[in-house]
Amino acid sequence: MNQTEAFHRRIDAALHNDQLRRNFRSALTGIMARRAEQFPDDAQLQALRDQARAVRANALVRQPELLERLERQLTANGIQVHWAEGPDEANAIIHEILARADATSVVKGKSMVSEETGLNHYLEQRGIDVIESDLGEYIIQLAEEPPSHIVAPAIHKNRREVAELFHRFHPEIPYTDDIDQLTQTARAILRDRFATADAGISGVNFAVAETGTLCLVENEGNGRLSTTAPRVHIAITGVEKVIEKLSDVPPLLEILTKSATGQPITTYFNMISKPRQPGELDGPEAVHLVLLDNGRSRIRVDAELLDTLRCIRCGACINHCPVYVQLGGHAYGTVYPGPIGIALEPQRIGIDKVGTLTSACTLCGACGEVCPVRIPLPTLINRLRAEAVDGLRAGATVRGHGSLRKPREARLWGLWAALYGDPTRYRLFIWLASRLRWLTPPWLGAWTRYRSAPRPAARTLRELARDEGFRDE
Amino acid sequence: MSDSRQRILDRLRANRPTDVPTPMVYAKALGWDRERCIAAFSERMQAVRGEVHRMQRDAWVGWLSQQLPERGLHRVLVGNGRIGDALAAVAAQPLQVRRYDRPIESWKPELFGDIDVAVTGARAGLAESGSLVLWPDAEEPRLMSLVPPVHVALLDADRLYENFAALIVAEHWGDGMPTNALLISGPSKTADIEQTLAYGIHGPKELVTLLLE
Known part of the structure; x- marks a missing residue:
């Protein structure tokens, strides 16, 4: 196929x-x-879009320098940086970090980049227990489905479908399709996992080169838990997520949350710049960032x-x-x-x-x-x-x-271009089409799968307009 | 591994797009006075089910020692600074004050299971978005504002900024960041089932701000 x-x-x-x-x-x-x-004032919205665009465009122009600066700054802060060309390399890097740390259970925050690499499957095949902790991601992990939306991964499921999933995997919990109760059920199930996981894996929304800061935007707190409670934190992101300055963050954050879910801000904006420092009592001892290319750098070829x-x-x-x-x-x-x-x-x-x-x-x-x-x-x-x-x-x-x-399609369009590009030819063609309209084939490929074939009118628009007294020009 | 780094950077350098102007620093000055900031902060916070209580600077200890038992919040987690000292000094039955004084590894199950409420300070507040700004540290570690089911934060009303952009500029955040910096705008929530808002998923189910004036 x-x-x-x-x-x-x-x-x-x-x-x-x-x-x-x-x-x-x-x-x-x-x-x-x-x-x-969230955008009652259009002028303000357009100004904010201009600002967000300028920040991102600037970051892309300076991308190689900013990535090097990000790496320098993160390294100075004690965060280890890894580079991966493609999914296999990224997965192998993450597996090696986990293996070296003797980490066998992982709690994950939401990351679309890890969907690109098929990370969960890769790690599970190597005996690592991976659990998604974002509620939507947890639901689709149970259902063994990929996300159907990049922000709301389980948007395709309704409450009854979620209730049935929870009941199937946790028959000990009484069946309910009440959304508040389902939420509390997920809290109870996942809480223990946060407390015991060896490592946390997360995505990154913005990586700030200036200060070496990884920014995560979320509502649930699962992102904070995944990046704070376990002893190792591994963040994975695409190479295009780097931005230059910390002062670039506020406009991006504002327009991101308003555009994504219609919230003025999310519950948590989590900025991570270092692993646990001497004297600090929690937070991961080791923090890693995996920068994935996976076809992105090739896109720069064209303006x-x-x-x-x-x-x-x-x-x-x-x-x-x-x-x-x-x-x-x-x-x-x-x-x-x-x-x-x-x-x-x-x-x-x-x-x-x-x-x-x-x-x-x-x-x-x-x-x-x-x-x-x-x-x-x-x-x-x-x-x-x-x-x-x-x-x-x-x-x-x-x-x-x-x-x-397709050669046939190309020939047809070539013919159309020849007709449409020349007024005399075009008029002749339209006149012929209206006079020979009974020749229209009843079957026109995909168009007629669910529709009847259109038939040209008996007289052309040009003729009708002339009858109405419009001058032909 | 370092080969990949070189290859990626080489490809990025090989295709340098046309230069664009450096973006201006986003400044969204609103011209709000102190009362306006307090009103906006409270309104935004309450819109996402955060509680805000205005009180005299020294009234919070009394407020907590009365309110926490009333709400059935007996096991109180505090940090190692003056907030913890003040609360420990007045705490009486049924309140049990627990200090976050050891590395998390030695008492994780207790933190996740046996704490009702944590009381922390806040570095600043953001009026426009109704956000608390926290820089957790050795005195008040990161998990305090995250794991217990209720989080009470003390915010000095003098520390309210109009918005995040204003705070970053005023405090020169670009010069260097702490281990972790947080904006917290309400209790934990999700809308992952049918886009319906549900509170109290993984983080605190309740967030109480005591606004000190």
Whole structure:
């Protein structure tokens, strides 16, 4: 099965799952409303977006120097820095740190980068007990599913589905689908794990080069527990997460939480700069940072595509996507779904592997309008569509470009370009199409799968306008 | 391993994007006076179910020795500084004051299971977002504001800043950071099931700010 067939099969499954679509519709409607409430003044919002964009753009331009500065500063602070080209290397580094520390049980905070590397699976295969501690991540770990949303990983499940999962894995706890009680159940189950885990693994929202500080944004406290209670803390993040100064943090933090969940701020903003110091009574003795590239540095080759890397992973583009709300995250089949996934994953993994994703977009523009760092997502998606069929005049840079080009489709578009580019030819063609409209084939590929074939009108718009007295020019 | 570092940095250097202007320092001066800051802090904190009580600078000990027993919070964790000293000095039955005076490894199960409430100071407060700013240290370690089910924080009203940007600039945070710095804005919460807000998931279920004036 090629990538297009596989994608269409997942789309089909998602569209026929009414419960799934109801779950997404109701969750996303609420998130969009809460985000809008946080930005009552459009001028202020636009100014904040400009600021956030400037901070991220600056960090990307100076990325190699900032990464070196971050490494220098972290090392001076006592935090060990590791570099990984890809998933295997990152996983091996983390496993080695755990093995050296004799750590066999790990409690994890939320990290999408660790989803990229398949870290849980890797560690479990090597006999390490890994438990996800973010409530949403814990739910999908029980269900053995990947996250369906980068901020709300279990957004596809409703309370009854969660209740059944909890009951299946913890039959000793009375069944309930009350959300407060389910939350307390999770608290009770995970509390013991925080107290006993040897190591904690977390992601990073921003890594500040100036001071050597790892910033984590969260509501639950599981991130703080994972990075404070065990004796070892390992953070993993993408190389693009570095920012220059501490004073760059406030605008990013503000626009991140408002865009992501419609909160003015999250419960916890956790800034970690050192392991436990002499005299201090808690906190990990050792802190490590794993910097993962995994295709990111290649994206810098192109000035337009570079914008993809400004992303701060708020998920606003996903929440506002009319395609995502119908499909949910799993249908995309990649770590990152929705508009940012469509823009990022073909660049990271290759158009030949996941280029079909670019078709899951109506180019409505909603994602670009809400993006807190002004990533021109519709432009990027359109660019990738062109790269996928080698439709660019020059300068294709993405791995696997041209792999979705079909000769027949290319010929048809070539013909259309020839007609549309010449007024005389175009008029003749339109006139012919209206006069020969009975020749329209009843079957037009995917279009007629769920729709009847359109038939041209009996007379052209141009003719109708002339009848109404409009001058032809 | 160091090969990967070199390769990644080489690739990053090989493609240097067009320069962009250095971003300005984000300053969001609101021009709020002290009362306005107190009102905003209280309103934001209460909006996320944080309690705020304004009181005289020296009234907190009496408030706690009355309120904690009333709320059934008997096992009180304090640090090794003056807050702990003051509370230990007046604590009477049924309050049992426990000091965080040993490395966590020697009493982890007790911390996770046998403490009802922790009382700490706060370095500062942020009015606009309703946040406590903590720099945990040897005197008041990191887990105090995290593991016990209730966290009481003493905040000097003179230490309220308009927002995070103002605090960072005023205190020159860019010059160097402590082991851990925290913004805490309410009790622990989650919305991971049906996007419905539920309080008290992993961190404290209740957060009480005593605003000292």
